[in-house]
Amino acid sequence: xxxxxxxxxxxxxxxxxxxxxxxxxxxxxxxxxxxxxxxxxxxxxxxxxxxxxxxxxxxxxxxxxxxxxxxxxxxxxxxxxxxxxxxxxxxxxxxxxxxxxxxxxxxxxxxxxxxxxxxxxxxxxxxxxxxxxxxxxxxxxxxxxxxxxxxxxxxxxxxxxxxxxxxxxxxxxxxxxxxxxxxxxxxxxxxxxxxxxxxxxxxxxxxxxxxxxxxxxxxxxxxxxxxxxxxxxxxxxxxxxxxxxxxxxxxxxxxxxxxxxxxxxxxxxxxxxxxxxxxxxxxxxxxxxxxxxxxxxxxxxxxxxxxxxxxxxxxxxxxxxxxxxxxxxxxxxxxxxxxxxxxxxxxxxxxxxxxxxxxxxxxxxxxxxxxxxxxxxxxxxxxxxxxxxxxxxxxxxxxxxxxxxxxxxxxxxxxxxxxxxxxx
Numbered sequence: 001x002x003x004x005x006x007x008x009x010x011x012x013x014x015x016x017x018x019x020x021x022x023x024x025x026x027x028x029x030x031x032x033x034x035x036x037x038x039x040x041x042x043x044x045x046x047x048x049x050x051x052x053x054x055x056x057x058x059x060x061x062x063x064x065x066x067x068x069x070x071x072x073x074x075x076x077x078x079x080x081x082x083x084x085x086x087x088x089x090x091x092x093x094x095x096x097x098x099x100x101x102x103x104x105x106x107x108x109x110x111x112x113x114x115x116x117x118x119x120x121x122x123x124x125x126x127x128x129x130x131x132x133x134x135x136x137x138x139x140x141x142x143x144x145x146x147x148x149x150x151x152x153x154x155x156x157x158x159x160x161x162x163x164x165x166x167x168x169x170x171x172x173x174x175x176x177x178x179x180x181x182x183x184x185x186x187x188x189x190x191x192x193x194x195x196x197x198x199x200x201x202x203x204x205x206x207x208x209x210x211x212x213x214x215x216x217x218x219x220x221x222x223x224x225x226x227x228x229x230x231x232x233x234x235x236x237x238x239x240x241x242x243x244x245x246x247x248x249x250x251x252x253x254x255x256x257x258x259x260x261x262x263x264x265x266x267x268x269x270x271x272x273x274x275x276x277x278x279x280x281x282x283x284x285x286x287x288x289x290x291x292x293x294x295x296x297x298x299x300x301x302x303x304x305x306x307x308x309x310x311x312x313x314x315x316x317x318x319x320x321x322x323x324x325x326x327x328x329x330x331x332x333x334x335x336x337x338x339x340x341x342x343x344x345x346x347x348x349x350x351x352x353x354x355x356x357x358x359x360x361x362x363x364x365x366x367x368x369x370x371x372x373x374x375x376x377x378x379x380x381x382x383x384x385x386x387x388x389x390x391x392x393x394x395x396x397x398x399x400x401x402x403x404x405x406x407x408x409x410x411x412x413x414x415x416x417x418x419x420x421x422x423x424x
Contacts, residue, residue, distance in 0.1 A: 050064075215359070275335075
């Protein structure tokens with residue numbers, strides 16, 4: 001006969017239930033916290049203290065009983081190590097604050113020998129500043145507890161602005177249509193295929209030089225792939241690309257130059273082939289959000305009669321794509337071009353697939369001529385099309401990032417849809 005529970009677990013709230021379930025399945029959470037969450041969920045599900053301890057890896061039911069008593073009094077804080085338990089920290093609050101403050105300072109190249117902190121260089125600075133026995137692992141743990149991590153530096157530019165060199169000096173150029181362009185491309189990615197209007201992206205990748213290209217590959221131990229240190233530059237090549245995100249299909253052609261005289265005929269021919277393979281155009285019903293975009297474009301370039309919308313094309317905002325003759329041809333074919341704003345290349349999915357193709361074709365290889373580069377790039381495109389990978393806009397990963405951003409900003413589930421905290 002099972003022993004009666006002296007202090008049963010109180011009823012869990014919906015928020016506590018969700019937090020415990022998420023913590024019990026987390027792979028990046030501390031093991032002791034995961035076990036405590038699993039034990040509490042087992043008890044809440046009707047299991048005895050003994051059975052809950054066995055499921056969670058406790059040595060006896062006594063630990064589960066103490067955990068339930070702490071949870072009834074302290075709530076979710078009971079999952080942490082109890083006060084007074086565990087190894088006492090060697091460094092107190094003042095020392096930990098000194099570590100965080102030093103890490104936030106800019107290194108001095110002459111004294112520190114670096115421009116950015118690593119654990120070793122930061123440890124040397126702390127040794128000189130009065131912490132002679134501190135270890136790199138201690139520095140890392142303190143910085144991680146303070147919310148820092150070791151990250152790769154990335155370039156950043158706000159969408160819609162760019163720096164241009166003028167005769168009078170450097171000027172900041174602002175695209176006044178940044179918000180409408182971004183909203184239109186976002187809308188097209190989300191709903192175009194649902195309404196029977198295919199969406200394609202266009203871009204020119206390159207130039208890529210005919211030189212040894214560094215890259216990673218699987219090789220026998222101690223026999224790494226070797227590339228020559230001395231080489232002769234053999235010229236450059238570019239890749240004209242059309243990409244269909246919904247299916248992952250790529251249409252590409254390698255060229256040595258991508259002037260308008262080369263790009264426009266190839267683009268018109270490729271788009272004509274795509275349109276020829278499409279079914280008859282659909283009539284956009286009243287609730288279709290693409291009607292406003294198509295009507296606004298036709299209002300800029302009036303035609304008679306008005307053609308139906310058959311295809312959407314996302315590409316860059318260079319001078320060539322905005323030529324009047326090309327825009328007239330696109331409108332006559334029922335193609336709606338959507339131009340990315342300044343510094344908005346992240347809105348063009350063609351650039352994403354180009355990075356994959358170029359890495360597969362050139363990483364770790366040495367080419368002798370642009371013709372060989374073109375052959376490699378085009379053959380890689382053929383191999384990609386044999387098993388293409390569709391690209392999704394606002395997929396599950398994007399949704400996870402949005403939820404994480406809301407948790408950081410709001411601190412609770414009560415956040416605004418735009419991600420701003422309630423306090424803002």
